[in-house]
Amino acid sequence: MRNPRTILSLLFAAAVSGCGSSDGPILIGLAGPFSEQRGISMQLGAELAVAEINDMGGIRGRPLELVIEDDSASTEVAVRVARELYGTPGLVAVVGHLNSGATIAAAPIYNGGSRPVVQISPSASSPQVTEVGPYTFRVCPSDLVHGARLAEWAWEEVGARTAAVLYQNDAYGRGVRTTFQQSFEALGGAVVSEDPFVAPLPTFEPYLLRLSRRGGADAVMIAGTRAGAERIIATLDSLGVSYPVLGGDGLSGIESSDVDATGVLISSAYLPDRISPRNEAFVAAYQAAFGDVRPDHRGAGAYDAVHLLARVIDEVGPDRRRIQRYLATVGTESAPFQGVTGVIAFDENGDVPEKEVVIGVVQGGRIVTAVRQ
């Protein structure tokens, strides 16, 4: 089994170098919803990393180049985009997708066929991502960690004993909802309502009005993305009610939106005010490159993923199979990767179980690390 494929990959490498592309760029796919704010954040992080690598002379003397494909955060588009990236000649790895739904839908493409290719998601946190295949990795903790951390914070720091959950009706929303509910109830709290939403939902008003009429809750937990959260906060404002709002990292970006999200508590694998020299340099470079915007966990995750891939390709060469083999050993047989989001050490499922989740709070248009009372 090993020999023919090794020979094939050697032949392929020889063919690639024989065609004179040994001086050409090394291609890495980048897949996410780039027409949305969260996607742009991811793209900027990835592009910053690529620029840094190429400024240092590229990988093995070859420049790194991104092949950017927009999946619109849709499972349907993600499958098609994955096909395109998979079939791109000379493409050795993919950074993406951004959300869990797209990542899970695209995973069978990347893991299947005769020339599987590694995908590293910067922010797909659904527990299901764990099981989709050996070529799927992620640099962020799973929702199980987020949900549990948020429940703990709501119970201990917010002092909430009841919570209303609004969840996006997909893999991510359901994942965060389930782990939050389990942890919160385990602590002794009660979930008073669980209401699903999807992007085309015309209004949140009935859900929230019903909640306030039934006596409200000590906290509102939003298991979803920024767009939904913005509408929920706006609706709460319009109803004239105010509850402490918590949410997973899907909410990040809400700090710079039109709605006043001050006080919203957000769990995140990464916050730009994280204290580490490497992170400070990253934030400075990011702001120097893209103006006075701060990176979020998606941009930082994409930045880490690109740098990690660069190290691996430098080590084993631009070969899909060898990249996967080496990545799987990062943190065990080979050294863990010191990223701006923290230490990246993969387990046997391509997860980063050691990575911690921090709780941030929106203050003055920024998310800052929340301080325990």
Add this chain to the structure above:
Amino acid sequence: MRLASRLNTIKARVIAALGVMIAGIVAIALIGVTALRTLDQTVSRELEGLTQAAEITNGLVVTLFDELRTGEQYLTDRTATVRQAFRDAGERAYGYQSRLHTLPDLREADRLMIARIAELQAEVEVWYSLAHAQVDLGRRAAAEGTARQARVPTYELLRLVQDFSALQRNRAGIVTQSLRQSSSDGRMMVWTVLAASVLLGVVVGIATVRAVERPLSRLEAVAKRFADGDLRPVTLGDMPEELASLGEAMTRISTKLRTLVASLVGESERIAASANDFSAISEQLAASAGEISTAMIDISGGAGLQVSSLQESSSATEQLRAATERNGKMAERLAELAEGIHRLAAKYQQDVSVSATTLLELGDVVQTSANQVEELDRLSEAVYDFVELIKTISTQTNLLALNAAIEAARAGERGIGFAVVADEVRQLADSSGAAAEDVTQTLSAVRTQVGQVSATMAAGRAKVRGVETIAQGAAEALDEIRRAIEEVEEGAKRVQNDAAGNLGAAQRILEELHKASEAANSHASASEEVAAAAEQQGASTQEMAAQATQLNEAAGRPRTLVKGFRV
């Protein structure tokens, strides 16, 4: 090369023919088993996939209907039970929907469909949840409007699930088709291998039969030729190893016999020539002896005359002198003649001794030949062993063929072809056995012939011994002749001396007349002695001639004996 020589035995050929057929059967069995296993694995995998797909799609449809029913029901019946039933149905539907990803062998179209199903299912659940919230707030009309909106994605969802289910069913049809194709391919393969192995087995069988039959008939012809006494070299040609050993043994027999017969013929020719020479010498000796006798008679006559002249008168002194002179000359001639005979006898004695040596050598040759014949006899025994081996092989082959026939009969319809081949192999084994029997008989004939040759050789040896005795006798006779001639010479010399004495005394004849009379008397007695010796020699010569004739006859006999062989 080595393989080819290994294959060139009857045993190897028979084993090869059976081996080819057995290998064919094993190959067929393997193909069949592999095909069945592949079929089994594919079928079970596909069945599992179909079962899963059916279970998931059925479950999804059922829970979707539940969700729809409870969703609608809550609009009119706002109880916690209905609400909980709606939520449970939603959870179950989500569970089924997320399991769709785990189905094996999904294609891109399937994945897109699953993704759309997930989206629609989420949407339907949200619409009903919103409608429920509106109902809870007492906004019945708005709730009904929202619920109506939910129906559109619901219908699309149900249709998609059914399409997905149909797609899976279609795939089952495609798989069935491919299974049918692969099973038909396997069947074709089995038939091809069967036909090929039967064909190959038959070809090897026929080749073996031919390879045994032809050399056997050639060997038989050669054996018959040897039996008829034709010992000329033969070319046996290519044949299986066992038969080639037999042929080689026969060739060696013929070579030995040929050498033996050729040396016998040569020796007998030489004996005959020697005997002829001997005969001629004997005749010459006889003639010489005759001459000696005549000369001695003349001498005797001269002596007698001398005696009477002495008694007649003393005046005949002159006459006496002349007579004495003549007498002397005669004696001189006699001496010369005797010397010639002596030389001749010595020469022929040497010839006879050479002949005797030759005869002794011939005796050795015959002894060697006899030994070779015995070795030939031993070789024949080795050939017997070979033939026994062939017989054993043919018996075992027969058994194998019988087993094969039984196995073929067990195999039923499919074994018919194999049974035919097994029967062929059995017949081949029978004919091998019969051929081996023929070889045994031929070999017996050869051995009988060899025995006869051996006996003849013994007789020849005895004859040669007789000839040896004769030659010894001849040598002894010659020796005797030589001694007799010596005596003749001696006598003649004495006569010569006496004659010289006579001549010197002619002047004193008168006085010495008395003495002369005495001398003449002694002269006569010497002549008589010589005559007697010459006579004895004549007898010896005659005896020798007779023995030479015998020798000639004896030398002719081995020639007659070997005349029957063609070399």
